[in-house]
Amino acid sequence: MRVIPHKALLLASALLLALAFVGQAQAGKVRIALAETPSDELAAFFVALDRARAMGLDYEWTAFSDEELAIQAILSGQMDIGFGTPYSAMQRAKAPVRIIFQLSKLKFFPVTSKKYSSLKDLDGEPILLHSRGGGTDSIANVIEDKLKIKFGKRSYVPGSANRIVALVAGQTDATIVDLSNKNKLVKTQGDKFNVLPMFEVDASDEALFANINWIKANEKDVDIFVRALVSVYRDMHKDSTIIRRETDPNGPIGQLPKEVLDSLDNFYRDAVAGGLYDPNGGGEKAARADLEWYSQAGQLQGDPASLKIEDFWYMEPLKRATQ
Numbered sequence: 001m002r003v004i005p006h007k008a009l010l011l012a013s014a015l016l017l018a019l020a021f022v023g024q025a026q027a028g029k030v031r032i033a034l035a036e037t038p039s040d041e042l043a044a045f046f047v048a049l050d051r052a053r054a055m056g057l058d059y060e061w062t063a064f065s066d067e068e069l070a071i072q073a074i075l076s077g078q079m080d081i082g083f084g085t086p087y088s089a090m091q092r093a094k095a096p097v098r099i100i101f102q103l104s105k106l107k108f109f110p111v112t113s114k115k116y117s118s119l120k121d122l123d124g125e126p127i128l129l130h131s132r133g134g135g136t137d138s139i140a141n142v143i144e145d146k147l148k149i150k151f152g153k154r155s156y157v158p159g160s161a162n163r164i165v166a167l168v169a170g171q172t173d174a175t176i177v178d179l180s181n182k183n184k185l186v187k188t189q190g191d192k193f194n195v196l197p198m199f200e201v202d203a204s205d206e207a208l209f210a211n212i213n214w215i216k217a218n219e220k221d222v223d224i225f226v227r228a229l230v231s232v233y234r235d236m237h238k239d240s241t242i243i244r245r246e247t248d249p250n251g252p253i254g255q256l257p258k259e260v261l262d263s264l265d266n267f268y269r270d271a272v273a274g275g276l277y278d279p280n281g282g283g284e285k286a287a288r289a290d291l292e293w294y295s296q297a298g299q300l301q302g303d304p305a306s307l308k309i310e311d312f313w314y315m316e317p318l319k320r321a322t323q
Helices: 006-018 040-054 067-076 087-092 135-147 160-168 179-189 212-217 219-238 242-246 258-262 264-273 283-296 316-322
Strands: 030-034 059-064 081-084 097-105 108-113 127-129 154-156 174-178 193-195 204-211
Touching: 030 067, 040 059, 040 219, 040 242, 040 264, 059 067, 067 081, 067 204, 087 097, 087 283, 097 212, 097 219, 097 283, 097 316, 108 135, 108 160, 108 179, 127 135, 127 160, 135 174, 135 283, 160 174, 160 179, 174 179, 179 193, 179 264, 204 212, 204 219, 204 283, 212 219, 219 242, 219 264, 219 316, 242 264, 258 264
Parallel strands: 030 059, 030 081, 127 154, 127 174
Antiparallel strands: 081 204, 097 204, 108 174, 108 193
16 A cells, blocks of 8 residues: 655645545545554454455555655545544644544553663663654653753654664663564674663554544444454463464565564564453543543643543444444
């Protein structure tokens, strides 16, 4: 499928906004906006897509260069279902979008050169993150709040693997990466870098969301999609090798380098053991954790206890899928 460059999306943004919500109830393919290109982290998602296709879902996907662009594509009506955690847009812009499934939790790890040995050492220091307003940005905000520190300049490079490359190349001394790439760094160059102690987080890193009107108008397709995701997540908690075994060799994940495919079993074994995935798609527990986290991260305003889950999540497809 396509990868949309950042500059092209920005140039087209005025047109997209002018077409807001056009075609939300159109019959035809479900248009899925990925927030990154296919990688080992998306293998389970593509297995779920294959299962959904077998159940009758017709879809196409587009990989955007970062989460912000994927979110805008949903807000504009250019795409139907997207990756991300658009809490700020839902509250501040009162966008009629809702989350329907937690794809992964914010299980991320600060990794640094030997210059630093604790998070407090990063006070005033530059840091490399995934995207502005995304999960790693929110982690940095909460670290600042909890530890009463302030990072220096924030730079952004999508993809944990790319940030590890920057760290190893000496282009940054501090970043935040996912479980898989943290483990790879420790295994290959653990003596050269530090993994800093980090507090537990249960909030969503990636979630599926869509315009609530589109969801209700396309209930059958949404139910198929969510059922397929639940089935994959439950199966991989029983046997994480299911992801490698069901990966289509001719699909986008099957076309990745052999070393990536050979590491899928280890990746999903570690991810499941590390609590990266909720076998029931998150639900109310994830929603409440999100409201608390993203309030503390500065992306939601107000007391988390006063925020209503139904203003941010639509639980019906997940309830039907998990019954």
